[in-house]
Amino acid sequence: xRAHSLIRAGRRRRSETGTSAVEVLMAISTFxxxxxxxxxxxxxxRSQTQMNSERRIALQAVQSQLETLKNTTFEAIxxxxxxxxxxxxxxxxxxxxxxxxxxxxDSDPDGQCGLITLPTRLPPLDGEGNQPPPxxxxxxxxxxxxxxxxLDGDGVVDDDPKDDGYLHLPVRVEVRWNGAVGDQRLHVxxxxxxxx
Ligand SMILES: [Ca+2]
Ligand SMILES: [Ca+2]
Ligand SMILES: [Ca+2]
Numbered sequence: 363x364r365a366h367s368l369i370r371a372g373r374r375r376r377s378e379t380g381t382s383a384v385e386v387l388m389a390i391s392t393f394x395x396x397x398x399x400x401x402x403x404x405x406x407x408r409s410q411t412q413m414n415s416e417r418r419i420a421l422q423a424v425q426s427q428l429e430t431l432k433n434t435t436f437e438a439i440x441x442x443x444x445x446x447x448x449x450x451x452x453x454x455x456x457x458x459x460x461x462x463x464x465x466x467x468d469s470d471p472d473g474q475c476g477l478i479t480l481p482t483r484l485p486p487l488d489g490e491g492n493q494p495p496p497x498x499x500x501x502x503x504x505x506x507x508x509x510x511x512x513l514d515g516d517g518v519v520d521d522d523p524k525d526d527g528y529l530h531l532p533v534r535v536e537v538r539w540n541g542a543v544g545d546q547r548l549h550v551x552x553x554x555x556x557x558x
Pocket of ligand 3: 512514515517518520
């Protein structure tokens with residue numbers, strides 16, 4: 363009878379030990395899951411904070427560039443900020459601009475995050491096979507930029523160059539960068555008009 367009780371007591375101890383081991387394992391698992399969840403939340407919060415910071419930098423860069431354009435002599439904006447050098451004067455910043463604090467996307471050909479786009483056309487080769495320079499074009503198709511449109515105020519949209527005769531200048535200023543959550547783009551499209 364005593365031997366039987368001892369065997370039962372031994373089984374109970376093993377059972378208690380087994381239960382404790384399961385509880386410890388469950389506690390470790392729960393702790394691990396809680397830790398991983400917390401780590402994921404922290405990483406997400408960090409990404410969100412960094413993303414917000416990047417967007418703030420991009421927006422400030424776009425606004426600053428728009429201010430620069432607005433403060434430029436209206437008639438000179440096209441030649442100074444298009445992506446061609448054929449019409450450049452002594453000061454010609456061009457279409458690309460740097461944005462301090464942001465990393466360019468891998469495929470960016472010039473390594474500068476900022477880009478100004480004006481409605482230009484690259485005409486066909488001339489009779490001698492030479493490439494004439496691009497020009498300001500009313501027929502440029504970009505509905506978000508409000509194009510095609512009459513830019514010189516003669517009431518028609520045609521294919522003639524308007525580099526020297528525009529009354530309005532549609533422009534897109536954008537920033538593309540490689541950020542915390544991949545490639546990002548922020549852009550503003552607007553029409554510039556002469557200051558009164
Ligand atoms: Ca130019
Ligand atoms: Ca660029
Ligand atoms: Ca016109």
